[in-house]
Amino acid sequence: MKKFLDILLIVLLTVLVINLFSNKQVEKVNDSVLVQFTDSNYTIPASVWIKIENKTSTWITLNTCNDLKIKYSWNELTFDPSLCKDITISSLSWTTIDYSNDYKKFTDIWKYTLTANINNKEYIEQFELENSGTFTKLFTGLFYAPIYNLMIFLLTLFNWIFWWAIISITFLIRLALLWPQHKMMVSQKKLQAVQPKIKEIQEKYKWQQQVLWVKLMELYKKEKVNPMGSCGFLIIQMPILLVIYRIILSIKDPSHFFYTYSFLSNFDLTTINYNFYWLDLLSSWWFSWLLLAIWVATVQFFQIKLSLAWKEKEKKWVVLEKKKWDEWYSQFMPDPEVMNKFMLYWMPLMVWVFTYTLFAWIGIYWGISTTFMLIQQFIVNKKIEK
Numbered sequence: 185m186k187k188f189l190d191i192l193l194i195v196l197l198t199v200l201v202i203n204l205f206s207n208k209q210v211e212k213v214n215d216s217v218l219v220q221f222t223d224s225n226y227t228i229p230a231s232v233w234i235k236i237e238n239k240t241s242t243w244i245t246l247n248t249c250n251d252l253k254i255k256y257s258w259n260e261l262t263f264d265p266s267l268c269k270d271i272t273i274s275s276l277s278w279t280t281i282d283y284s285n286d287y288k289k290f291t292d293i294w295k296y297t298l299t300a301n302i303n304n305k306e307y308i309e310q311f312e313l314e315n316s317g318t319f320t321k322l323f324t325g326l327f328y329a330p331i332y333n334l335m336i337f338l339l340t341l342f343n344w345i346f347w348w349a350i351i352s353i354t355f356l357i358r359l360a361l362l363w364p365q366h367k368m369m370v371s372q373k374k375l376q377a378v379q380p381k382i383k384e385i386q387e388k389y390k391w392q393q394q395v396l397w398v399k400l401m402e403l404y405k406k407e408k409v410n411p412m413g414s415c416g417f418l419i420i421q422m423p424i425l426l427v428i429y430r431i432i433l434s435i436k437d438p439s440h441f442f443y444t445y446s447f448l449s450n451f452d453l454t455t456i457n458y459n460f461y462w463l464d465l466l467s468s469w470w471f472s473w474l475l476l477a478i479w480v481a482t483v484q485f486f487q488i489k490l491s492l493a494w495k496e497k498e499k500k501w502v503v504l505e506k507k508k509w510d511e512w513y514s515q516f517m518p519d520p521e522v523m524n525k526f527m528l529y530w531m532p533l534m535v536w537v538f539t540y541t542l543f544a545w546i547g548i549y550w551g552i553s554t555t556f557m558l559i560q561q562f563i564v565n566k567k568i569e570k
Contacts, residue, residue: 217244219300219307222280227316229442230290234298236271237278245272246302248281253299261289261296287439327427329443335431336448339456347460347548354549357424358556365557369564372491374409381407432466432545465545474540476547481536483551487558488527490565 218237226232234252238244246252249268254261263286273279283289290296293313300307316324334356335349342348358365381403389396404410434440436453444451458466539547 216240217300217302217305217307218278219298219302220309221298221311224311226290226311226313227320228291228293228313229287229439230313231284231287231437231439232290232311233283234281235278236273236281236300236302238273238275240303241275243272243274244302245270246300247271251301252281254283255297255299256292257294263289285438287442323423324443327423328430331424331427332431332440332443333445333448335435336444336451340448340451344455344457346456346458346465347545350465350545350548351552353428354552355556357428358553361421361424362560365560366564369491369561370568371410373564373568374407376492378403378407378409428549429546432543460544460548463544465548466543476544476551477536477540480539480547480551480554481532483554483558484535485528485532487554487561488531490558490561492528 216239218235218239220235222233222235236246247268247270249263249265263283267281267283267286271279271281290313293315295310295312298307298309298311300309331353335353338349338352339346342352382400385399385403386396389399431440435456438453441449441451458464535550539550
């Protein structure tokens with residue numbers, strides 16, 4: 185064991201030394217300039233950026249209008265005069281030029297050609313603009329565009345205060361998902377109520393797997409219980425979560441104005457206030473992240489605790505008893521006790537880690553959403569008890 189640990193230590197030290205030296209390697213000067221689009225293929229709407237990297241030993245200077253020309257089908261594109269400026273790039277450094285404000289110039293599909301004249305040399309680069317696929321268009325039309333415009337409307341409604349828009353859109357989405365969430369919670373409670381019958385069937389037919397599944401399906405049908413009741417809600421919820429995440433990440437990208445409805449066309453990005461008191465919702469600060477993570481994880485813990493079955497008289501969690509010594513016991517059925525413990529303890533821990541490492545607005549969204557679910561779960565529990 186000691187030899188193994190010594191070998192492992194040597195390997196780790198070797199990797200560490202290699203990484204240290206590799207990170208300190210200086211990029212070689214090769215008297216060239218690298219000019220390229222940040223992507224070789226764009227889809228409409230295109231947020232076009234150009235990266236210019238100076239690999240020479242001297243400084244280079246260029247004008248974004250005079251020295252950079254973008255053509256489509258031999259016709260040169262003209263851009264807003266505010267884009268015209270002199271840029272100086274030091275040796276072994278790089279810069280980017282943002283054309284996202286002029287996204288309306290990139291609306292025709294085909295190839296666009298960039299010609300750059302730098303230090304009396306000509307550099308040519310191309311990218312191809314394509315239409316979005318059928319699935320992307322469908323996803324955008326059903327989910328992204330409506331929620332994006334809802335976010336813009338809420339920002340205008342709350343005087344461009346970002347955190348009010350986040351809170352409002354969270355409540356609106358929770359209200360829209362109120363009935364599917366209610367059905368899922370009721371289904372979970374019904375499934376917990378028939379656990380003794382499930383246990384009885386498993387014990388009786390543990391030697392006959394096919395018969396076991398048939399009997400379980402008959403029980404679910406008789407008791408009107410759907411063991412997959414929560415899956416449908418997740419299928420509905422996941423696209424919405426993905427859309428909100430994408431919208432917030434690209435909220436500063438002007439090219440996404442492409443999706444705005446006509447009555448919201450006067451939207452201005454520069455007016456948005458991204459601060460929530462001392463907290464910047466689009467940046468990171470460990471202390472604020474820690475407070476958010478603790479709040480979200482705590483709310484998640486109590487929400488999951490309410491969702492699990494609780495037997496008042498025996499003061500214990502209602503779970504199936506899985507006999508570990510019975511090797512013929514059904515391997516297809518998960519251990520509910522393990523699942524309950526995982527949900528109760530590990531899920532809040534995972535949420536805590538995610539909230540601590542991701543943007544602050546995600547923690548606010550998740551915390552409000554989970555608080556909403558906690559209240560709803562409490563109401564469902566009281567209703568079922570009656």
